[in-house]
Amino acid sequence: MRSSQEEFENAVNRVKLLKKDPGNEVKLKLYALYKQATEGPCNMPKPGVFDFINKAKWDAWNALGSMPKETARQSYVDLVSSLSSSSMSSSQVKPGADRKQQEYENLVVTSEDGITKIMLNRPTKKNAINTQMYQEIILALKAASKDNSVLTVLTGNGDYYCSGNDLTDFSGITAGEIEEKVKNNLDMLRVFVNSFIDFPKPLIAVVNGPAVGIAVTILGLCDAVYASDRATFHTPFSHLGLSPEGCSSYTFPKIMGPAKAIEMLVFGKKLTAEEACARGLVTEVFPDNTFQKQVWARLKAYSEFPANSIRISKQVIRNMEKEKLYAVNAEECSVLQERLLSNECINAAVNFLSRKAKL
Numbered sequence: 227m228r229s230s231q232e233e234f235e236n237a238v239n240r241v242k243l244l245k246k247d248p249g250n251e252v253k254l255k256l257y258a259l260y261k262q263a264t265e266g267p268c269n270m271p272k273p274g275v276f277d278f279i280n281k282a283k284w285d286a287w288n289a290l291g292s293m294p295k296e297t298a299r300q301s302y303v304d305l306v307s308s309l310s311s312s313s314m315s316s317s318q319v320k321p322g323a324d325r326k327q328q329e330y331e332n333l334v335v336t337s338e339d340g341i342t343k344i345m346l347n348r349p350t351k352k353n354a355i356n357t358q359m360y361q362e363i364i365l366a367l368k369a370a371s372k373d374n375s376v377l378t379v380l381t382g383n384g385d386y387y388c389s390g391n392d393l394t395d396f397s398g399i400t401a402g403e404i405e406e407k408v409k410n411n412l413d414m415l416r417v418f419v420n421s422f423i424d425f426p427k428p429l430i431a432v433v434n435g436p437a438v439g440i441a442v443t444i445l446g447l448c449d450a451v452y453a454s455d456r457a458t459f460h461t462p463f464s465h466l467g468l469s470p471e472g473c474s475s476y477t478f479p480k481i482m483g484p485a486k487a488i489e490m491l492v493f494g495k496k497l498t499a500e501e502a503c504a505r506g507l508v509t510e511v512f513p514d515n516t517f518q519k520q521v522w523a524r525l526k527a528y529s530e531f532p533a534n535s536i537r538i539s540k541q542v543i544r545n546m547e548k549e550k551l552y553a554v555n556a557e558e559c560s561v562l563q564e565r566l567l568s569n570e571c572i573n574a575a576v577n578f579l580s581r582k583a584k585l
């Protein structure tokens with residue numbers, strides 16, 4: 227639920243009444259969310275390296291990128307609620323450690339049995355990812371990286387896993403606003419993808435139905451991908467005048483070889499779950515009628531493995547590639563920024579909006 231201005235102001239007042247010092251990390255988070263909620267994205271000059279306190283504040287605020295004010299307000303209210311209701315005296319907030327569910331507008335996030343589940347929750351829009359959902363996934367991954375779960379799962383609510391980027395995101399804005407909106411969105415996309423690159427624990431995609439666009443490319447950064455046999459994998463970037471993102475220009479050729487990667491990323495070949503599994507993008511395929519039961523039994527068993535060993539092993543396998551992946555992500559976002567402003571892309575979006583073209 228969206229928080230009202232009144233709830234936000236109440237939360238600001240409640241912070242002053244906290245009995246225990248929440249610690250510097252939380253105070254920085256509160257500061258950043260407050261600034262984002264009241265002033266929007268950070269556009270202050272960066273303080274000098276020796277101005278430690280102001281630099282830490284600036285870093286925290288700047289890390290929120292283009293998060294909308296509304297999302298920042300909601301996150302601030304949630305954070306203050308967790309602090310007020312918590313009996314923790316530690317200086318660390320442990321999201322998910324002391325409660326089962328966190329409120330988001332477009333996600334349902336639950337923690338149970340050592341597993342944090344992040345479920346995309348816009349089933350009537352086939353779980354298309356709008357700006358707010360991107361921001362919420364960034365926040366949910368951040369929280370999951372710090373909670374006491376062993377595994378984190380990404381899945382979708384309803385018949386789709388996810389229909390990719392919300393193609394209506396640019397509707398209703400004027401020609402004069404488009405360049406700035408595209409730039410802000412691409413800054414956000416870079417942070418979004420980096421939060422997958424940086425995720426410290428095993429991240430499992432439970433692909434319950436068709437996946438499109440960025441929902442497919444990001445699978446290359448997940449540690450296991452379990453798919454229903456009803457799932458399909460489609461990256462129609464060329465149909466949309468776009469180019470690959472989610473580090474897929476690097477991960478897909480590595481996973482399946484350049485020719486098969488180009489078939490998907492350039493020529494938009496849609497794969498069945500079995501085909502995606504044969505190419506190494508999917509770990510295992512399950513019959514749809516037993517999918518949830520089988521996958522969750524498997525995950526429950528994995529979540530009982532020693533947590534530190536699992537986390538460290540994932541990091542040993544993944545960390546070697548991090549610098550490369552940051553660079554790939556930055557380059558893909560820069561190319562995509564141009565593509566999004568191209569006539570090819572604008573025409574494709576207009577076609578979608580007028581429902582002339584169904585893929």
Ligand SMILES: CCCCCC/C=C/C(=O)SCCNC(=O)CCNC(=O)[C@H](O)C(C)(C)COP(=O)(O)OP(=O)(O)OC[C@H]1O[C@@H](n2cnc3c(N)ncnc32)[C@H](O)[C@@H]1OP(=O)(O)O
Pocket residue numbers: 350351352354355389390391392393394411412415438439440441462463466468471578584585
């Ligand atoms: C942040 C920076 C930008 C990054 C850009 C990089 C791009 C990454 C990508 O992800 S590209 C891929 C984008 N996605 C698509 O092209 C899919 C578009 N959708 C479809 O083709 C179809 O909707 C479908 C095949 C997914 C499902 O078809 P169908 O079963 O016939 O259902 P509907 O079309 O009636 O859909 C139901 C409902 O959902 C809305 N919807 C579906 N997908 C999207 C979407 N991607 N964006 C916005 N809305 C979507 C659809 O409009 C319907 O809404 P309505 O009931 O009409 O209100």
